[in-house]
Amino acid sequence: EAQVTQNPRYLITVTGKKLTVTCSQNMNHEYMSWYRQDPGLGLRQIYYSMNVEVTDKGDVPEGYKVSRKEKRNFPLILESPSPNQTSLYFCASSAQRWGPYGYTFGSGTRLTVV
Amino acid sequence: RKEVEQDPGPFNVPEGATVAFNCTYSNSASQSFFWYRQDCRKEPKLLMSVYSSGNEDGRFTAQLNRASQYISLLIRDSKLSDSATYLCVVNMGYYGGSQGNLIFGKGTKLSVKP
Numbered sequence: 001e002a003q004v005t006q007n008p009r010y011l012i013t014v015t016g017k018k019l020t021v022t023c024s025q026n027m028n029h030e031y032m033s034w035y036r037q038d039p040g041l042g043l044r045q046i047y048y049s050m051n052v053e054v055t056d057k058g059d060v061p062e063g064y065k066v067s068r069k070e071k072r073n074f075p076l077i078l079e080s081p082s083p084n085q086t087s088l089y090f091c092a093s094s095a096q097r098w099g100p101y102g103y104t105f106g107s108g109t110r111l112t113v114v
Numbered sequence: 115r116k117e118v119e120q121d122p123g124p125f126n127v128p129e130g131a132t133v134a135f136n137c138t139y140s141n142s143a144s145q146s147f148f149w150y151r152q153d154c155r156k157e158p159k160l161l162m163s164v165y166s167s168g169n170e171d172g173r174f175t176a177q178l179n180r181a182s183q184y185i186s187l188l189i190r191d192s193k194l195s196d197s198a199t200y201l202c203v204v205n206m207g208y209y210g211g212s213q214g215n216l217i218f219g220k221g222t223k224l225s226v227k228p
Contacts, residue, residue, distance in 0.1 A: 033215070042220035043158070043201075058215070090157055102148050102203075103216060105157035 002027045006091050006106035013081055013113055021076045021109045023091030031094045032074040033058070033103070034066065036087040043090070049074055081113040117141065118219040120202050126225045131192045135222045137185040137202030146205035147178055149187050151198045152221065158201055161187075192226045199223045 004025045013019055025032065033048040035058075045058030049068040063085055065077040074093075078085060088110050092103035120137045127133050139147075147164035162169065164176040164185055175188040185202055202219035 040220070043218040045215060048215060088155070101146075102150070102160035102163065103158075105159070108155070108157050110155075 004093050004104050004106040006109050010110050016080050019078050023074045024072050025093040029093035029095050033092045034076050035090045038087050083113045086113050117217045118204050120219040120222045124223040124225050132190050135187045139183050139204045141206045144204045144206045147185050148203040150201040153198050194226050197226045
């Protein structure tokens with residue numbers, strides 16, 4: 001089954017403790033992206049990647065890091081999480097960045113930083 | 115001006131009703147258009163792409179008016195299962211300022227009642 005897999009689904013952590021949210025897709029998609037969703041603010045892009053070793057900042061990159069060492073994986077790293085990073089996070093992938101292609105989203109990671 | 119604007123709703127309609135959602139986008143260079151559906155606390159899922167000539171998928175009809183920079187979604191014979199948030203999504207293309215990334219509206223909430 002074609003899918004984007006995120007882990008974990010739920011995570012509660014303490015301020016300052018480094019964490020990684022994994023994202024993997026099995027569709028051989030070149031493009032991958034991370035979003036956060038907060039009430040009233042909608043989906044906001046954190047980082048995106050056009051291909052292996054090619055990443056770029058989205059609208060809200062502060063406090064996050066990403067890497068794209070393999071085509072299928074695009075982990076999101078929070079080096080020192082803070083309470084304002086409490087949010088619902090989605091990973092997405094697409095065959096291409098533009099053109100008539102929608103994104104396939106992972107099931108989401110609900111992160112709480114206390 | 116916000117890039118993609120939608121009426122947040124909620125739209126509360128009885129089963130069997132016809133309901134229409136509207137969306138406006140700010141960048142005339144936008145190239146691709148989509149409607150996504152998002153159930154509460156779940157990932158967004160592609161409902162349909164929107165083509166210039168308009169397109170239909172069962173009870174759902176999408177229209178695009180490039181001159182007015184306006185997109186619509188019509189749902190006929192509403193079902194209880196249509197209750198969700200509907201996201202208007204635009205790809206502004208390489209020269210549109212968003213480097214080809216998808217721009218999401220904040221969504222319109224639909225609640226279909228028995």
